[in-house]
Amino acid sequence: MDRTHGTRLTRTSLALSLLLAALAATAPAAAVLCTLDNVPAATLLLPFFELNLDDPNGETTLFSVANASAGATVAHVVLWTDLGVPTLFFDIYLTGYDVQSVNLRDVIVNGRLPQTADAAEDPEDTISPKGPLSQDTSFPGCQGILPPTPLPAFFTAHLAASHTGKPSAVLKGQCAGVDHGDNFARGYVTIDALNDCSTRFPSDPGYFGPGGDASDANVLVGDYFYVDSHLAYARGGNLVRLEADPQAFKPGDATFYELFVNGSAADGREPLPTTWSARFLFGGTFNAGTEVVVWREAQTVPAPFACGGSSLTGGFPLSVTNGAVFDEQEQAEGLPLGRPCPPVPGDCQLILPPGSWATTRTQVGSAQFPVSFFFGWYVADFQNAQPPPGAFGGRQAWLGIDMNSNRKISVALAGTPLDSGCGPVAPVP
Numbered sequence: 001m002d003r004t005h006g007t008r009l010t011r012t013s014l015a016l017s018l019l020l021a022a023l024a025a026t027a028p029a030a031a032v033l034c035t036l037d038n039v040p041a042a043t044l045l046l047p048f049f050e051l052n053l054d055d056p057n058g059e060t061t062l063f064s065v066a067n068a069s070a071g072a073t074v075a076h077v078v079l080w081t082d083l084g085v086p087t088l089f090f091d092i093y094l095t096g097y098d099v100q101s102v103n104l105r106d107v108i109v110n111g112r113l114p115q116t117a118d119a120a121e122d123p124e125d126t127i128s129p130k131g132p133l134s135q136d137t138s139f140p141g142c143q144g145i146l147p148p149t150p151l152p153a154f155f156t157a158h159l160a161a162s163h164t165g166k167p168s169a170v171l172k173g174q175c176a177g178v179d180h181g182d183n184f185a186r187g188y189v190t191i192d193a194l195n196d197c198s199t200r201f202p203s204d205p206g207y208f209g210p211g212g213d214a215s216d217a218n219v220l221v222g223d224y225f226y227v228d229s230h231l232a233y234a235r236g237g238n239l240v241r242l243e244a245d246p247q248a249f250k251p252g253d254a255t256f257y258e259l260f261v262n263g264s265a266a267d268g269r270e271p272l273p274t275t276w277s278a279r280f281l282f283g284g285t286f287n288a289g290t291e292v293v294v295w296r297e298a299q300t301v302p303a304p305f306a307c308g309g310s311s312l313t314g315g316f317p318l319s320v321t322n323g324a325v326f327d328e329q330e331q332a333e334g335l336p337l338g339r340p341c342p343p344v345p346g347d348c349q350l351i352l353p354p355g356s357w358a359t360t361r362t363q364v365g366s367a368q369f370p371v372s373f374f375f376g377w378y379v380a381d382f383q384n385a386q387p388p389p390g391a392f393g394g395r396q397a398w399l400g401i402d403m404n405s406n407r408k409i410s411v412a413l414a415g416t417p418l419d420s421g422c423g424p425v426a427p428v429p
Contacts, residue, residue, distance in 0.1 A: 033245055034270050034422035036414070040068040042215060042244035043256060043269050044222045046189035047295035047398050048359045051104050053160055053183045055230070063224040063239065065092060065191050066099035072118070072137045073219055074194040077102070078201060079159070081177035082186045084302035084314045084358035086201045087162045088155075090148055091194065093118045096134030108159045108185055111151030118197075121146050142197035163187050167307050174304035176313075178357055188295060188359045191239070193217050202260050202267075203301060209266040216244040216268055235402055235410040244268045254421055259301050259393045271421030272297070275428065276399035277379040278415035280364045280371075290364045291402045292378070298358060299387055299394035315384070317356035318394060322428040323380030327373035379418070381428045396421060 044065060052058030065075050075092040088107070092100050093116040106112040117127040120138035127147055130136035151159075158170035163186055165179030177186065190202065198213035200206060207213050225236035242256050249255050249265035256269035272295075282289030299315030324332045362369045364378075371378075382397035399415035419426035 033243055033248055034420045036240065036273070036417060038238060039241060039243070040218045040221050041241035042193045042218050042220065043242040044191040044220050045240040045242060045295070045398065046191075046222075046224050047240060047400065048188055048293045048361050049104055049186065049224075050226065050361065051108060051163075051185040053109065053164065053185055056105070056109075057229040059184075059226060059228040060103060060105040061224065061226055062101060062103045063189065063222060064099055064101040065094070065220060065222040065239075067094035067097060067219055068221050069217075069219040070096035070133060071135050071219075072096060072098075072139075073215070073217065074118075074139050074142070074197055075100075075220060076192045076194045076198050076213070078190045078192075079104075079107075079163075080188050080190065080358065081163055081165075081302075082188070082357045082359050083177050083312060083316055084298045085162065085176035085304060086203065087159055087176060087187075088151075089198070089201055090114070091142070091145060091197050092116050093128055093139070093142070093146055095128055095130045095136045097131060098128065098134065104185075107151075108156060108163065111153070111156045113148040113151065115147045117146040118142050139194075140196040141199075145197045145199070160185060165307075168304075171304040173307070175307040176304050179307075186359065191220060191222065193220055193244075202257055208257065208261055208268075209264075212266075214267065216246050218243050233410075235404065235412050237400070237412040237414070240272075240398055240414075242269045242272075245270075254395065256396070259298060263392055272396040272398050273417035273419050273421050274383050274395050274397060275379070275381045275418040275426040276397060276415045277377055277418055278399055278401045278413070279377045279403075280401060281375045281403060282363075282365050289404070291361055291404075292364060292369065293359070293361045293398075293400045293402070294382070295359050295398040296357065296382060297393050297396035299384060299391040302358070314358065315387070315391060315394060316358065318382075319356075319385040321381040321383045321385045321425075323378070324428060325371045325373060325376055325378050327376040331373070333372060379428055381425060383425055395425070 046063050049061035051060050067073050072095050077090050078086050079088040080086050090113045092114050100114050118138045119136045121142055122128055158168045161168040162176040165177040167173045193215040194213050195215045222239040225234050227234045246268035251264050253265045254271040255265050255267050256271050257267035261267050280290040296318055302314035305311045305313045326332050384394035387394055402410050402412045404410035
């Protein structure tokens, strides 16, 4: 090897070493509590998922979770129905700077869970191999949990039934979601950083608080995709990041998991805002229109319920305190019937708008979201207008939009919050 070539290799190796050292020393990005900034967090939210159970090549939802720190962590994944009833949890072990992807078709239909394991359960480092900058360690409680075994057929049947609003044998014939008249599984997903492997839902005692399973480490990031192989179409975005700071919240403060900790703020997670706005269009190049995704907080802790009739759970369906749609000339109308918004005070109230359930995806201009304008923007206070006695939930929300052109090109955006979940509710114009 000539001297010039050797010098180049030395310089390249030195540059690579410096880069790796810089990465190892990198601290998480600075965060501002009670704002939805795009930084590592202790909890991630996939606000909506959908899965075509009739077509193995039809629409499915994928998400990833990554560890933004050098230290190892455990991520606790929970599936919830579109009425906020939890149905499944599983743990994902992540070495430092690790990332794991999950296809919900693998989980709900095939019963396959992500194969990961900590150092104690993976001594040969073959299941969750460690990178040169990553830490690999052992966590309490992971023996017998990681790597997870496949879900039995009776449980995948339970998942399919629960997420399509059908009776589940596991729930003794009760239901857990809305029956939309099709065979699409719907719901949302939460992912929490853990101190140990857990066999609890966030609603279970011992999950949060001192000595609890949940960690306050803001180290998780992630993204999601909706994929339809038949249409050769995919769209996606970032998972919602919810930071934790146990010193920032006191009993009675709003927090993300407030319903499940009885308002004690033991979860320490920042709450979501209440008033949201987003642009929409359904014409011109974006001829497939705009879909609005809304996640809503339940008013009471959701639980399985008797199928049929009106015995829904969690205080659903939810109404909305106020809202309006504006066109590009600032003309306004209320929802859902296109009523003028003035002249009658309060006539913009939304009775059953998009967002009646814990999670929904609705086409703007459809029967569920009727508007007279082709281009404009939408603003709503998602605080429930008719809370039941004793309810302290039903205020938090998240809104996103997907503007697409003939299902070939899409622009997926988070809506714009007009207030903070930690402050007063912003008034709707």
